[in-house]
Amino acid sequence: TISSPAISDGKIYIGDKDKKINCINATDGSEMWSQTLGGKCYSSPVVANGMVYTAANYAQGTIYCFDAETGDLKWAYDTGNWNMAQPAVSDGILFIGSDTGYLYAFRDPPQPEGDLDWDWAVTIDDAFIALQMAVGAVPAVEGADMNGDNKVTSLDALIILQMALGAD
Numbered sequence: 147t148i149s150s151p152a153i154s155d156g157k158i159y160i161g162d163k164d165k166k167i168n169c170i171n172a173t174d175g176s177e178m179w180s181q182t183l184g185g186k187c188y189s190s191p192v193v194a195n196g197m198v199y200t201a202a203n204y205a206q207g208t209i210y211c212f213d214a215e216t217g218d219l220k221w222a223y224d225t226g227n228w229n230m231a232q233p234a235v236s237d238g239i240l241f242i243g244s245d246t247g248y249l250y251a252f253r254d255p256p257q258p259e260g261d262l263d264w265d266w267a268v269t270i271d272d273a274f275i276a277l278q279m280a281v282g283a284v285p286a287v288e289g290a291d292m293n294g295d296n297k298v299t300s301l302d303a304l305i306i307l308q309m310a311l312g313a314d
Contacts, residue, residue: 147198148230154193154214161187161200168212169198177215184208194235199242201229206242209233209252225250226298 149161156180163186171176185203192199197220198212207229211220227244234241240252253256 150190150192151233152191152193152198154163157214159193159198159200159214161188161191161202162188165202166308167191167200167202169214180212181195181212181217181219182209188230190232192233193210194240199233199235199240201231201233201242209242209250213242223250223252238293 148163151160153159153172156172158172159167160170161167161183165183165186166180167183167187168180170176171178183200184205185189185208187200187202189201193214194215198214200212201207203224207225207227209223209225209229211222212218214261219279225244225248226283227246227248229242229244231243231245237252241249257288265304
């Protein structure tokens with residue numbers, strides 16, 4: 147598996163290449179529940195407010211929400227974009243990016259249908275401007291692309307997203 151586990155309330159949640167998300171008892175290693183997904187699960191799950199969120203079906207980028215205790219599927223949303231990203235929850239909103247440069251946001255707790263609040267195409271200009279703001283550089287950060295791959299890597303992506311979205 148490429149997925150890293152999420153650990154919450156004595157349970158381990160992990161996706162796998164066999165198209166499943168699994169909940170394992172952290173004390174004795176027994177399987178508590180397992181759900182079949184529409185594709186391989188390379189996304190690391192996140193647990194928030196009694197729900198487990200993950201993405202699977204790489205080419206379609208389906209986002210799933212399960213009840214953390216029972217494993218019952220609450221909703222699924224097909225983004226139509228390639229996705230191996232790990233979701234994040236902040237201030238009551240579930241965020242997940244896609245490999246094609248989109249950022250999706252869902253209310254948390256989610257609506258039964260997994261209603262999409264908004265999506266946004268992130269450009270290199272957005273990332274560069276947000277990086278400038280995050281590091282306090284005016285007017286520009288010279289040499290931010292240290293390895294020449296035309297990408298900016300942030301170890302604190304939430305700060306970058308908050309700056310890009312105009313949040314404090």
